[in-house]
Amino acid sequence: MQQNKITTINEEEMSLFLNYLSDKASEISLKYFRSNFTINNKSTDIFNPVTNVDIEIEKLLRNEIKKKYPNFGILGEEIKSTSDLSDIHFVIDPIDGTKAFIAGVPVWTTLIALNNGDIPIMGIADQPYIGERYIGSPKGSFLIRNGNVIKITSKDNKDLKNAVLSCTDPAMFENDDLDVFLKLRREVSYSRYGLDALSYCLLASGYIDLIVETNIEPYDIQALIPIIKASNGYISTWNNEDPSNGGKIIAACSEELFLHAQEILIS
Amino acid sequence: MQQNKITTINEEEMSLFLNYLSDKASEISLKYFRSNFTINNKSTDIFNPVTNVDIEIEKLLRNEIKKKYPNFGILGEEIKSTSDLSDIHFVIDPIDGTKAFIAGVPVWTTLIALNNGDIPIMGIADQPYIGERYIGSPKGSFLIRNGNVIKITSKDNKDLKNAVLSCTDPAMFENDDLDVFLKLRREVSYSRYGLDALSYCLLASGYIDLIVETNIEPYDIQALIPIIKASNGYISTWNNEDPSNGGKIIAACSEELFLHAQEILIS
Known part of the structure; x- marks a missing residue:
């Protein structure tokens, strides 16, 4: 009403x-x-x-x-x-x-x-x-x-080569999504897995630079959006739509790093 | 002397x-x-x-x-x-x-x-x-x-279907090793990554059932061997040689589970 x-x-x-x-x-x-x-x-x-x-x-x-x-x-x-x-x-x-x-x-x-x-x-x-x-x-x-x-504040990193990439399990990606994830993984410094939402908190804290995930539900991500945003991090979907609805998510310590990752993921 | x-x-x-x-x-x-x-x-x-x-x-x-x-x-x-x-x-x-x-x-x-x-x-x-x-x-x-x-004691599980498998990063495996690791992964309940030595401690504590890794150095594994063994867990190389020297390692909560994993890995 x-x-x-x-x-x-x-x-x-x-x-x-x-x-x-x-x-x-x-x-x-x-x-x-x-x-x-x-x-x-x-x-x-x-x-x-x-x-x-x-x-x-x-x-x-x-x-x-x-x-x-x-x-x-x-x-x-x-x-x-x-x-x-x-x-x-x-x-x-x-x-x-x-x-x-x-x-x-x-x-x-x-x-x-x-x-x-x-x-x-x-x-x-x-x-x-x-x-x-x-x-x-x-x-x-x-x-x-x-x-x-x-x-806490996110890292000031715009460079994929120095980025720490995270996702809960690379097996979450299938077919074309897996191909582009692996392409992105080859561009970064190294990867960390298995962290679920804690990974987003470590991004907001300045330790992890980039998180790429798929099949995210609204309840998986909504609490993390204010944490990422107020730390100066950037969070959106692969297509730069509202991340509150879940789906395919990119979180990055800077908008520039988001754009670099996005360029590889939606190529 | x-x-x-x-x-x-x-x-x-x-x-x-x-x-x-x-x-x-x-x-x-x-x-x-x-x-x-x-x-x-x-x-x-x-x-x-x-x-x-x-x-x-x-x-x-x-x-x-x-x-x-x-x-x-x-x-x-x-x-x-x-x-x-x-x-x-x-x-x-x-x-x-x-x-x-x-x-x-x-x-x-x-x-x-x-x-x-x-x-x-x-x-x-x-x-x-x-x-x-x-x-x-x-x-x-x-x-x-x-x-x-x-x-702490390891779990009493002899069944791959109910096993939790862990390794630090599946990207550590190459070529044939990757193929058999992925074959094993399809047989277990689910996987956890990114835990390094802590994963062996969680196996000794009864939470993780199986760990498969490669390129392990003696200093990576020697402290974990007494922890695994005294918890009733089993640890050896893929070929059942002395794990103290490192190399390709299998740790399991039971000898039976070790043997099931080994059968897939050295097939």
């Missing part, structure tokens, strides 16, 4: 709430990480796991949001619901990197974004086992660790 | 000394991680980096060893020396995963092994940023974290 549209967001209040949600989520994820949990496969042809931990965290976050902001919509990975996404809403990935979670590798994150109905304007990526929480908003991008809040 | 051969090792004393060396190394690595350090390329054709951090740690460890055990040999990654490796000696990789270190990814480790002149009998893999130290000896394999010492 257009007349109920919420037009202003109190950023301070919302930042506190996103941190509160991350604290609550981490209580569950840390309880189960490297302990007993159940795994189900969401797909029949590939291993696309979901655990009871994903479900429990998403349920908890949905409940907390409904209690405090009953009019806000929610888009989550694991639970379908009919929210109005044209107004303010939250976007949740309870465990990004479920395969890493299952394999005991502490590079999974809980992702929570606040979308104003148009774009994600605030996002958190939380890795509680390592103790790293990344938050991005129009105020800037920050790493919170051991009680310290550290401003 | 054969008459000077040291024939007994006090395991308790050595365990304390390896922990002491790891503490000293971590003071250096944590000081530089995600901070300023210098990077040089050891190769002309590929990016094979070494940093001042690798060199400083190896120098420090060599000095500490020479002070306390002047008769013991040392094999390290970064500094050449003419040690007698037929008697008791230490094997050091100051930063295993230098690329991860440079890219700000906290999955690099400092590796220190004690070799009795025949096999590595004790090993430590230390990741101080996450706060995980893995130690293996004839007494067992343990994870030390936050002051807790936790016994």
